[in-house]
Amino acid sequence: MPTEILLKILSYLDAVNLLSIGCVNRRFYQLASDNLIWVRIYSTAFSAKPSHWKVNSAKETVACKIPLGPEDREAGHWKKKYIAKQVASMKATVAQLLQPANPYTGLPVKIKEALRVSGLGWVIILRDKSGKEYITERADLAVNDTSITITWYCRNWPPLTTLSTLDLCGVTPVFMDQNKLPSRNGPRWRSLIAQYSLGDLREAVAMGCDGLVHVFCLSPGLLVGLWKREDELAFVMANLHLHQLMERSSLGSASVPYEMPPHKPFLDDGPGSGLHGFQLHVDLHSGGLSYLCGTFRNLFSNKGDIENGYMKLLVINLYNNTQHVPLIGKVGLCWRTDIFTGCIQSCSVMDMTLLDDSGKPFWCFSSPVCMRPSTSTCDASIFLGPRFCMDYEDVGGRAHMDVVWIEETGEYFIISLTLYLSITKVNDWFGTQY
Structure with a gap:
């Protein structure tokens, strides 16, 4: 198909579908990064709202329009600008929700709303000894007063003897529409929370058993259930404290966990500082x-x-x-x-x-x-x-x-x-x- 026809077709797609089709091959990546397409998407999403009725001079109007010239920018400029602004907008919304703190727990009062707005979810990635990955999406989620419990289960776990590590990751959609549920097919950012070794699972802390499973605890906060009869995975349960959970689940990378900023001590010259209260x-x-x-x-x-x-x-x-x-x-x-x-x-x-x-x-x-x-x-x-x-x-x-x-x-x-x-x-x- 000629490039002009493909660009015309792509111009009808939204941002999520453009990013998806850009993963097909190098040619589609270049076409899906076209500045003329993305400047339209950018201007539609972030069009400036007039704060007053004053008419700008012709010189000021021209100066404002110059940055929007897609032909003056490198390929993919407006795509990057759109993604950066979407991410910054979502972070600002979530940060505002996380401001009020509960006096009993010291945790954000609106943490549940922040989780919903951000579309944050969690996955586990099982990696076998050859490096092959098995990604399991969230199955059950329970939000408690100060923590979240996530449980994964399925019928086709890979054999336990072939597994080496388990990665617990937070996933957030790059684009989030507050009126729609987050899509698993759209672009998502993965943030590593913790990595666990499954090679020495039998040496982990045994928590107990019932008639069907026996469970083991891996620090921090992971519970692994094994079927008694087959000695294979039955379920995986993660317990995540809400303190800085949003940061740990969204600000790391796929291979490196988010590192908390260094704490600056509040110097108190009073007697018994750090011992009371x-x-x-x-x-x-x-x-x-x-x-x-x-x-x-x-x-x-x-x-x-x-x-x-x-x-x-x-x-x-x-x-x-x-x-x-x-x-x-x-x-x-x-x-x-x-x-x-x-x-x-x-x-x-x-x-x-x-x-x-x-x-x-x-x-x-x-x-x-x-x-x-x-x-x-x-x-x-x-x-x-x-x-x-x-x-x-x-x-x-x-x-x-x-x-x-x-x-x-x-x-x-x-x-x-x-x-x-x-x-x-x-x-x-x-x-x-x-």
């Missing part, structure tokens, strides 16, 4: 069920509580039964595939959001945890029931929760909750030297 919001949940949701204020530590590189924050005191709180319902981690459903007893997802004295998130995580029999013997006689514990640890600190089962009421009670914060993180955050 903490606030903790904690959630225990699974499959839309909430077992615990609470906020604990005015948490503090003393210099004498700093030991072995950690600062101790006592949230629930073992010896103060007025602070003990019950867990609602029977604790279990719910899972599902397109055929089966199940529940891993004594497991759940733990979300913790620790705010500093200015209300900013200091330490946040969302991860599966397992309730295991407690090995501690201290003061065990004062509780008339078996004791269990739940633990979590990363580079920022450790969390330890003690739970007792009350047979008479048929419920669990949290009798102790202690955080151990990395003193290195505390010093870096507050500019102190403990």
Whole structure:
């Protein structure tokens, strides 16, 4: 077909279809980057709106029209300009939605709306030992108070023995129409959140099992379910804390995660800087069920509580039964595939959001945890029931929760909750030297 005819046909396409057809070959890429086509799309989308009725002089009118001359620009100029402006417009809209913060969690109040407007989604990329990739789109999504749980499942997973790594990525459409659902066929930006090794899956932390699957936890926050009968993938569940989730899911690249900007410590010369004024919001949940949701204020530590590189924050005191709180319902981690459903007893997802004295998130995580029999013997006689514990640890600190089962009421009670914060993180955050 002659170039003139093809350009005429392409002029009827929108931006998404132009970018798609530009992937056919080199010739179509050049045709689909034509400035005459893209300057029309650009001027239609971003036409200047008059702010007053003053008529510009002829000289000013000519000066304004000069930049719009497509013949004076290199090939693809207006396409790049249109894409850049679309992306900047979307980022500005999302940034505005993320401004108001919840006083209890320190997280954006309108995070759900920001996720909808941006069209943000998540995929996992399974990579085998030969380098071949298997991309799985999102199956189920649950938005919790301070985290998001995404579950992927399908019937044709690649054999587990052939897999080497799993990439968790956020995907955002380059162009987003707020009146339409995001298309999976349009151009999308991929941002790597975390990469996991599947080669040593058997050496990961075993979380438990039921009659159909056994599950393993990979840090940070990934749960992998394997069929008992075939020892193959059943589902993959990711737990993502909402703190800076938009940035981590959209500002990285396909191979390099987004790196948080360095924190500038707020220098406070007052006594005990970095030791007091903490606030903790904690959630225990699974499959839309909430077992615990609470906020604990005015948490503090003393210099004498700093030991072995950690600062101790006592949230629930073992010896103060007025602070003990019950867990609602029977604790279990719910899972599902397109055929089966199940529940891993004594497991759940733990979300913790620790705010500093200015209300900013200091330490946040969302991860599966397992309730295991407690090995501690201290003061065990004062509780008339078996004791269990739940633990979590990363580079920022450790969390330890003690739970007792009350047979008479048929419920669990949290009798102790202690955080151990990395003193290195505390010093870096507050500019102190403990």
